Amino acid sequence: MDWKGLQRELAAHGYVAGDDLAMALHLTVALGKPLLLEGAAGVGKTQIAKTLAETFSTKLIRLQCYEGLDAAHAIYEWNYQRQLLAIRAQADHDSAIEDRIFSEKYLLERPLLQALRQAKPPVLLIDEVDRADEEFEAYLLEILSDYQITIPELGTIVATTKPHVILTANGTRDLSDALRRRCLYAFVEYPDRKTELAILHARQPDLPSRLAEQIVGVVQALRKEDLEKKPGVAETLDWAAAISGLSINDLADDPDAVQATLVCLLKTQADRAMVPIEVQQRLVGKAA
Secondary structure (H helix, E strand, O other): OOHHHHHHHHHHOOOOOOHHHHHHHHHHHHHOOOEEEEOOOOOOHHHHHHHHHHHOOOOEEEEEOOOOOOHHHHOEEEOHHHHHHHHHHHOOOOOOHHHHHOOHHHEEEOHHHHHHOOOOOOEEEEEOHHHOOHHHHHHHHHHHHHOEEEEOOOEEEEOOOOOEEEEEEOOOOOOOHHHHHOOEEEEOOOOOHHHHHHHHHHHOOOOOHHHHHHHHHHHHHHOOOOOOOOOOHHHHHHHHHHHHHOOOOOOOOOHHHHHHHHHHOOOOHHHHHHOOHHHHHHHHHHHO
16 A cells, blocks of 8 residues: 555545655555654644554554653563462472463563564554653663564563554653654644544534534634643544534524533633633634
Protein backbone atom coordinates (compact mmCIF):
# COMPACT_ATOMS: atom_id res chain seq x y z
CA MET A 1 0.00 0.00 0.00
CA ASP A 2 1.43 3.38 -1.01
CA TRP A 3 1.03 6.49 1.13
CA LYS A 4 -2.04 7.70 -0.77
CA GLY A 5 -3.66 4.31 -0.25
CA LEU A 6 -2.89 4.49 3.46
CA GLN A 7 -4.34 8.00 3.57
CA ARG A 8 -7.57 6.71 2.01
CA GLU A 9 -7.73 3.75 4.39
CA LEU A 10 -7.27 6.02 7.41
CA ALA A 11 -10.07 8.26 6.13
CA ALA A 12 -12.32 5.22 5.69
CA HIS A 13 -11.77 4.48 9.38
CA GLY A 14 -12.59 8.05 10.40
CA TYR A 15 -9.16 9.71 10.56
CA VAL A 16 -8.44 12.47 8.04
CA ALA A 17 -4.65 12.72 7.73
CA GLY A 18 -2.84 15.42 5.78
CA ASP A 19 -0.23 14.53 3.17
CA ASP A 20 2.76 15.02 5.48
CA LEU A 21 1.30 12.86 8.22
CA ALA A 22 0.15 10.17 5.79
CA MET A 23 3.64 10.00 4.30
CA ALA A 24 5.22 9.80 7.77
CA LEU A 25 2.94 6.91 8.70
CA HIS A 26 3.66 5.15 5.42
CA LEU A 27 7.42 5.44 5.95
CA THR A 28 7.04 4.21 9.53
CA VAL A 29 5.42 1.05 8.23
CA ALA A 30 7.65 0.65 5.17
CA LEU A 31 10.97 1.30 6.94
CA GLY A 32 10.12 -0.24 10.29
CA LYS A 33 11.07 2.98 12.07
CA PRO A 34 9.32 4.47 15.11
CA LEU A 35 7.36 7.67 14.54
CA LEU A 36 7.48 10.51 17.06
CA LEU A 37 4.39 12.73 16.98
CA GLU A 38 4.48 16.09 18.72
CA GLY A 39 1.75 18.67 19.05
CA ALA A 40 -0.62 20.27 21.51
CA ALA A 41 -2.93 18.11 23.59
CA GLY A 42 -6.15 17.38 21.75
CA VAL A 43 -4.91 17.43 18.15
CA GLY A 44 -5.48 13.68 17.71
CA LYS A 45 -2.04 12.12 18.19
CA THR A 46 -3.27 9.17 20.23
CA GLN A 47 -6.12 8.60 17.80
CA ILE A 48 -3.62 8.17 14.98
CA ALA A 49 -2.26 5.01 16.60
CA LYS A 50 -5.75 3.68 17.32
CA THR A 51 -6.87 4.24 13.73
CA LEU A 52 -3.67 2.73 12.34
CA ALA A 53 -4.37 -0.44 14.34
CA GLU A 54 -7.93 -0.52 12.98
CA THR A 55 -6.66 0.01 9.44
CA PHE A 56 -4.28 -2.95 9.68
CA SER A 57 -6.74 -5.04 11.72
CA THR A 58 -4.08 -5.59 14.33
CA LYS A 59 -3.69 -5.27 18.07
CA LEU A 60 -3.09 -1.90 19.71
CA ILE A 61 -0.74 -2.13 22.69
CA ARG A 62 -0.58 1.09 24.69
CA LEU A 63 1.97 2.22 27.23
CA GLN A 64 0.79 5.34 29.06
CA CYS A 65 3.86 7.16 30.34
CA TYR A 66 4.04 9.03 33.63
CA GLU A 67 6.65 10.36 36.03
CA GLY A 68 8.36 7.48 37.80
CA LEU A 69 7.58 4.87 35.14
CA ASP A 70 10.18 2.10 35.28
CA ALA A 71 11.06 -1.15 33.52
CA ALA A 72 8.92 -3.24 35.86
CA HIS A 73 5.78 -1.48 34.70
CA ALA A 74 6.79 -0.91 31.07
CA ILE A 75 8.83 -3.94 29.98
CA TYR A 76 8.63 -6.93 32.32
CA GLU A 77 8.79 -8.07 35.91
CA TRP A 78 8.92 -11.37 37.74
CA ASN A 79 5.90 -12.86 39.45
CA TYR A 80 7.43 -12.61 42.90
CA GLN A 81 4.49 -14.12 44.77
CA ARG A 82 4.48 -17.19 42.56
CA GLN A 83 8.26 -17.49 42.83
CA LEU A 84 8.04 -17.31 46.62
CA LEU A 85 5.45 -20.07 46.71
CA ALA A 86 7.66 -22.25 44.50
CA ILE A 87 10.68 -21.60 46.73
CA ARG A 88 8.74 -22.53 49.86
CA ALA A 89 7.36 -25.66 48.24
CA GLN A 90 10.74 -26.88 47.00
CA ALA A 91 13.15 -25.42 49.55
CA ASP A 92 13.99 -28.75 51.17
CA HIS A 93 13.95 -30.83 47.99
CA ASP A 94 15.53 -28.93 45.12
CA SER A 95 18.80 -27.06 45.23
CA ALA A 96 18.34 -25.88 41.61
CA ILE A 97 15.07 -24.05 42.25
CA GLU A 98 16.66 -20.69 41.36
CA ASP A 99 17.15 -21.77 37.76
CA ARG A 100 13.51 -22.69 37.44
CA ILE A 101 11.89 -19.69 39.07
CA PHE A 102 13.64 -17.33 36.65
CA SER A 103 11.98 -18.88 33.62
CA GLU A 104 9.18 -17.96 31.22
CA LYS A 105 6.65 -19.53 33.59
CA TYR A 106 7.24 -16.75 36.12
CA LEU A 107 7.68 -13.85 33.70
CA LEU A 108 5.04 -11.09 33.60
CA GLU A 109 4.97 -9.32 30.25
CA ARG A 110 4.34 -5.59 30.27
CA PRO A 111 3.41 -3.55 27.15
CA LEU A 112 6.88 -3.23 25.58
CA LEU A 113 7.68 -6.93 25.87
CA GLN A 114 4.16 -7.88 24.79
CA ALA A 115 4.59 -5.83 21.61
CA LEU A 116 7.75 -7.71 20.65
CA ARG A 117 6.15 -11.13 21.07
CA GLN A 118 3.08 -10.80 18.86
CA ALA A 119 2.70 -13.13 15.89
CA LYS A 120 1.24 -10.27 13.83
CA PRO A 121 2.91 -6.82 14.00
CA PRO A 122 0.87 -4.75 16.47
CA VAL A 123 0.73 -0.99 16.80
CA LEU A 124 2.72 -0.03 19.89
CA LEU A 125 1.62 3.34 21.26
CA ILE A 126 4.07 4.92 23.72
CA ASP A 127 1.81 7.74 24.81
CA GLU A 128 3.08 11.02 26.28
CA VAL A 129 6.66 9.81 26.43
CA ASP A 130 7.78 13.24 27.63
CA ARG A 131 5.94 12.67 30.93
CA ALA A 132 8.32 9.83 31.82
CA ASP A 133 11.69 10.49 33.41
CA GLU A 134 14.79 10.89 31.29
CA GLU A 135 16.13 7.62 32.72
CA PHE A 136 13.22 5.76 31.17
CA GLU A 137 14.34 6.82 27.70
CA ALA A 138 17.43 4.64 28.17
CA TYR A 139 15.15 1.60 28.46
CA LEU A 140 13.57 2.53 25.15
CA LEU A 141 16.76 2.89 23.12
CA GLU A 142 17.48 -0.84 22.76
CA ILE A 143 13.87 -1.51 21.82
CA LEU A 144 13.63 1.31 19.28
CA SER A 145 17.02 0.55 17.73
CA ASP A 146 17.10 -3.26 17.57
CA TYR A 147 13.59 -4.35 18.53
CA GLN A 148 14.92 -6.53 21.28
CA ILE A 149 14.95 -6.63 25.07
CA THR A 150 17.68 -8.02 27.30
CA ILE A 151 16.51 -9.82 30.42
CA PRO A 152 19.55 -10.72 32.56
CA GLU A 153 18.11 -14.03 33.74
CA LEU A 154 16.90 -15.14 30.29
CA GLY A 155 19.14 -13.37 27.80
CA THR A 156 18.12 -11.28 24.79
CA ILE A 157 14.58 -11.60 23.46
CA VAL A 158 14.35 -10.54 19.81
CA ALA A 159 11.05 -9.36 18.36
CA THR A 160 8.94 -12.06 16.74
CA THR A 161 7.65 -9.36 14.41
CA LYS A 162 8.48 -5.66 14.39
CA PRO A 163 5.69 -3.57 15.90
CA HIS A 164 4.60 -0.31 14.29
CA VAL A 165 5.76 2.12 16.99
CA ILE A 166 4.07 5.48 17.57
CA LEU A 167 5.39 7.80 20.29
CA THR A 168 3.50 10.93 21.28
CA ALA A 169 4.71 14.01 23.16
CA ASN A 170 2.97 17.19 24.29
CA GLY A 171 6.06 19.30 24.98
CA THR A 172 6.17 18.65 28.72
CA ARG A 173 9.97 18.44 28.51
CA ASP A 174 12.65 18.17 25.84
CA LEU A 175 13.33 14.66 24.60
CA SER A 176 16.89 13.42 24.22
CA ASP A 177 18.74 13.57 20.91
CA ALA A 178 19.35 9.81 21.16
CA LEU A 179 15.62 9.14 21.21
CA ARG A 180 14.87 11.58 18.40
CA ARG A 181 17.56 10.08 16.16
CA ARG A 182 15.86 6.72 16.32
CA CYS A 183 12.51 8.07 15.16
CA LEU A 184 10.85 9.59 12.16
CA TYR A 185 9.10 12.81 13.10
CA ALA A 186 5.85 14.65 12.44
CA PHE A 187 4.27 17.65 14.10
CA VAL A 188 0.48 17.45 14.35
CA GLU A 189 -1.34 20.78 14.15
CA TYR A 190 -4.93 21.55 15.00
CA PRO A 191 -6.90 20.79 11.81
CA ASP A 192 -7.95 23.64 9.57
CA ARG A 193 -11.65 24.28 8.98
CA LYS A 194 -11.90 22.07 5.89
CA THR A 195 -10.13 19.14 7.56
CA GLU A 196 -12.13 19.42 10.77
CA LEU A 197 -15.36 19.42 8.77
CA ALA A 198 -14.19 16.28 6.99
CA ILE A 199 -13.41 14.65 10.35
CA LEU A 200 -16.83 15.60 11.73
CA HIS A 201 -18.64 14.26 8.66
CA ALA A 202 -16.60 11.04 8.82
CA ARG A 203 -17.40 10.46 12.50
CA GLN A 204 -20.98 11.78 12.48
CA PRO A 205 -22.27 11.41 8.93
CA ASP A 206 -25.90 12.12 9.90
CA LEU A 207 -25.12 15.62 11.16
CA PRO A 208 -26.72 18.29 8.91
CA SER A 209 -24.12 20.13 6.84
CA ARG A 210 -25.10 23.61 8.05
CA LEU A 211 -24.96 22.54 11.71
CA ALA A 212 -21.58 20.87 11.16
CA GLU A 213 -20.26 24.10 9.64
CA GLN A 214 -21.55 26.10 12.60
CA ILE A 215 -19.98 23.71 15.11
CA VAL A 216 -16.60 23.72 13.40
CA GLY A 217 -16.74 27.48 12.92
CA VAL A 218 -17.33 28.09 16.63
CA VAL A 219 -14.58 25.67 17.69
CA GLN A 220 -12.12 27.19 15.25
CA ALA A 221 -12.95 30.65 16.61
CA LEU A 222 -12.61 29.48 20.23
CA ARG A 223 -9.06 28.29 19.53
CA LYS A 224 -8.19 31.88 18.66
CA GLU A 225 -9.48 33.13 22.01
CA ASP A 226 -7.14 33.52 24.98
CA LEU A 227 -8.08 30.21 26.62
CA GLU A 228 -6.09 28.11 29.07
CA LYS A 229 -7.14 24.86 27.38
CA LYS A 230 -8.03 25.09 23.72
CA PRO A 231 -10.64 22.55 22.61
CA GLY A 232 -9.25 19.64 20.63
CA VAL A 233 -10.81 17.45 17.97
CA ALA A 234 -12.21 15.07 20.59
CA GLU A 235 -14.02 18.01 22.20
CA THR A 236 -15.44 19.00 18.80
CA LEU A 237 -16.87 15.51 18.37
CA ASP A 238 -18.26 15.47 21.91
CA TRP A 239 -19.91 18.85 21.41
CA ALA A 240 -21.40 17.80 18.07
CA ALA A 241 -22.83 14.68 19.72
CA ALA A 242 -24.30 16.77 22.54
CA ILE A 243 -25.88 19.29 20.13
CA SER A 244 -27.29 16.49 17.99
CA GLY A 245 -28.64 14.67 21.04
CA LEU A 246 -30.56 17.79 22.07
CA SER A 247 -32.13 17.96 18.58
CA ILE A 248 -30.68 21.43 17.99
CA ASN A 249 -30.61 22.07 14.25
CA ASP A 250 -29.21 25.59 14.37
CA LEU A 251 -26.92 26.99 17.07
CA ALA A 252 -28.71 30.35 16.92
CA ASP A 253 -32.11 28.85 17.82
CA ASP A 254 -31.48 28.16 21.52
CA PRO A 255 -28.58 30.20 22.95
CA ASP A 256 -29.22 29.06 26.53
CA ALA A 257 -29.06 25.36 25.63
CA VAL A 258 -25.98 25.92 23.50
CA GLN A 259 -24.32 27.79 26.36
CA ALA A 260 -24.98 24.87 28.68
CA THR A 261 -23.35 22.44 26.22
CA LEU A 262 -20.09 24.37 26.30
CA VAL A 263 -19.11 22.04 29.15
CA CYS A 264 -17.97 19.79 26.29
CA LEU A 265 -15.50 22.39 25.03
CA LEU A 266 -14.34 24.50 27.96
CA LYS A 267 -12.54 22.56 30.68
CA THR A 268 -11.57 25.20 33.25
CA GLN A 269 -13.57 27.77 35.22
CA ALA A 270 -11.42 30.56 33.79
CA ASP A 271 -12.23 29.48 30.25
CA ARG A 272 -15.95 29.25 31.05
CA ALA A 273 -15.79 32.82 32.35
CA MET A 274 -14.07 33.91 29.12
CA VAL A 275 -17.02 32.74 27.05
CA PRO A 276 -20.28 34.13 28.48
CA ILE A 277 -23.45 33.80 26.44
CA GLU A 278 -22.79 37.11 24.68
CA VAL A 279 -19.45 35.86 23.37
CA GLN A 280 -21.00 32.53 22.41
CA GLN A 281 -23.69 34.28 20.38
CA ARG A 282 -21.08 36.43 18.67
CA LEU A 283 -19.07 33.34 17.69
CA VAL A 284 -22.21 31.57 16.48
CA GLY A 285 -23.14 34.60 14.43
CA LYS A 286 -19.75 34.61 12.72
CA ALA A 287 -19.89 30.87 12.14
CA ALA A 288 -23.34 30.96 10.55
